[in-house]
Amino acid sequence: MANRIPRVPVREQDPAERATNFEEVCFGYDAEEAKLEASRCLNCKKPRCVESCPVHVDIPGFISKVAAGEFREAAMVIANDSSLPSVCGRVCPQESQCEGSCVLGVKFEPVAIGKLERFVGDWAIENHDAIPAPQIERNGKRVAVIGSGPAGLACASDLSKLGYDVTVFEALHEYGGVLVYGIPEFRLPKERIVAKEVEAVRNLGVHFEKDVIVGHTMTVDDLLDHEGFDAVFVGSGAGLPRFMGIEGENLNGVFSANEYLTRANLMHAYDSHYDTPIYQGRKVVVVGGGNVAMDAVRTAKRLGADAVIVYRRSEAELPARVEEVHHAKQEGIEFRMLTNPVRVLGDESGKVRGLECVEMELGEPDESGRRSPKAKEGSNFTIDCDVVIMALGTSPNPLIKSTTKGLETNRRGCIVADEEGRTSREGVFAGGDAVTGAATVILAMGAGRKAAKAIDEYLQGK
């Protein structure tokens, strides 16, 4: 096989240095590196990478353009299927999607599809004048999109391209949902990347309105009956944090990862120019093993704390992206696997002074296919710390369900929708974490796109 060029390594900030700042960890490829890496693609006849991408980006198509140095054309190929390439190139779990199914990966390293997508997305942001704004004829029909996260942005983009008049309603004061409040600056720059990709959606003709909490400020019924919308897409995410229900969780110094990250990301609490405070810890323990746990622990490290991950299963079961775990370790995060908290200990003034844990061992695989952890009796021990952050997952906010007539939800509070996003209520569609519970950016985008198609079919038939 001719492909003897090794995967082009990507430049990153030095771990010791980056553990003290909030600048982006990965620098990404420059044009020469991107062209070289792109030349490794075999351009398979039946590209498995495209199949395993939830939004089916034409991966060999855009990579061949990159290899030829035609970056504008590459951006236009991606834009057919994704409105957020700079985001997805940074936060998608490529190892279990496109890159995980790359044929090259069988014998060698897979093509760095994520890094190439990021390169093209960033090139398009820097050269936005080079890409002509599409001329879209409006069809006079109006769609309301609730939530400006990945599902909402993807749905709004597709609908606007089809000619619909789309308004996105956001509860918070910045657009982007989890991209803004959840994922840290050092992984996904807010002004340079997220705001620009939102701007690109706005340039498709999509309207945005902030500070609107659907369910409080207006209801879904108001949107359909009084505000003149013909259909509604609910992409309100899974915003409610879970706690363990153990003793001491309301002590001063215990936070949900959502709170800690929202303070740092949405409110810029790490920046002295902003007013919002963030609780400064000497030693911070983060409970959980997902991407959110990694984001929280690396944020704590950057704020000057000794930072520890406590996870009840073993390293093999960590649900976080491989790259995040790798980066966290490089930055000096301590990983305590097979460890589970049993209570938070407080001092006489009600502040956290430690976390009592038990050692765990793995038993038989459970329904998720992962081996279920069991506590070793009598193995209790205490980790001294002054901050505990719970990163145990989230569930959908019940607000929209409780204020919308005839909208079915399941036992876990998720909105019931079919594969195309149709809910039990006519004219109301849903997708993303609001339907699936906490998942990934790209799955939410995929759901938003499918719903856009279903909304189009529904409104065509009306």
Added chain:
Amino acid sequence: MFEIVSKRELAPNIVEMKVHAPRVAESAKPGQFIIVRTDRFGERIPLTICDYDPSEGTVTIVTQSIGLSSHKINDMNVGEAFADFAGPLGRPSDLLDLPSDVLKGKKILFVAGGVGTAPVYPQVKWLKEQGVEADVVIGAKTKDLFTYVDEMRSVGNVYLCTDDGSEGFHGMVTGLMKDLIDNQGKEYDHCVIIGPMIMMKFAALTTKEYGIPTVVSLNALMVDGTGMCGACRVTVDGETRFTCVEGPEFDGHKVDFDEAMRRQNMYRDNKKTHPETENCKCNG
């Protein structure tokens, strides 16, 4: 943007503002709150709605200057606009759920303290509109610190008390509440208390002595105000609840006030820090 259409100082450091926020004014109900942010650097600050007028499209807030953000709010002037004004948030007062015949038979006491007086007003006003006249106890340290007394008198029976005896009953709200019940023949079957946490704690202990069902409105720390962060966790009847979505009103006899007060001071001695200076290695 959410323009300030009027502003007046009610008492030293206590400022009332009417803000143009038509969508909020349209949906607001007594007992709910909003989140305000002054500018792009500002905190998201929860404030209880003090009045609302859907025809004008305005919502009234009252803020006491205590910390950085409340000063920033009160330093803004008519014609300027808040960056954000989101709401209405939280659950409306439970009184709104009562059938009108039940409501009309209710003997309701409101107890207000400090900056908590203004948020009592929309509830008393709403009751008056339903044909129910409520008693309102308003407490202040001294007579110059009273706010919203005239407004309140126009909708309910007002009883004043001051710590220093400069106006009305000489003593705390708890003393006046006992006086009304023990000496003035008053009977109540529902009480709503809004004010500083410490006042709500002791006023609720007083109503407990008399067996009067009691509601308090908690002003917990919040970030998003929509249920996302859990900063506003409070223990009620042994269970953790989120003030922003399950409150702000809770059963005053079941709230763990000591925990709530401790959590309210979470950031008092944990100063805002900046990583670039905090991690500076230049001192060796």
